[in-house]
Amino acid sequence: MVCFCFLVDQTKKVKRSKPVAGSCSRCGGGASVADMITQTRFCFVPFYWKSWKAIMCTFCGAMLKSYR
Template structure:
């Protein structure tokens, strides 16, 4: 008997953030620099994660610039 499982998802979690000068180009609200960790899971088991910094909007959550 063969069973295939192809459930893959990716989650983003903000670890730290601090406000910066400037505003979001989409909604006009404030922006912040955030340390983000992305984890990719296969069948609910995380097998890859990456930490990176990004400038993101505090209101709409849009990523305005990323530093990988």
């Protein structure tokens, strides 16, 4: 019997961000709107990626709202 195990991972990266009016509900830090990219890899080869926007805290890094 042969068993194969493949590595699949997903990374989220911020491409660019700019500050917006408002503050974080968790820590009170400033907020920024960020262009995000999600990349899914299968055995270290990227096979799916998606771009989307999110409002993030600049201090604690919490994602306050996402627009997919």
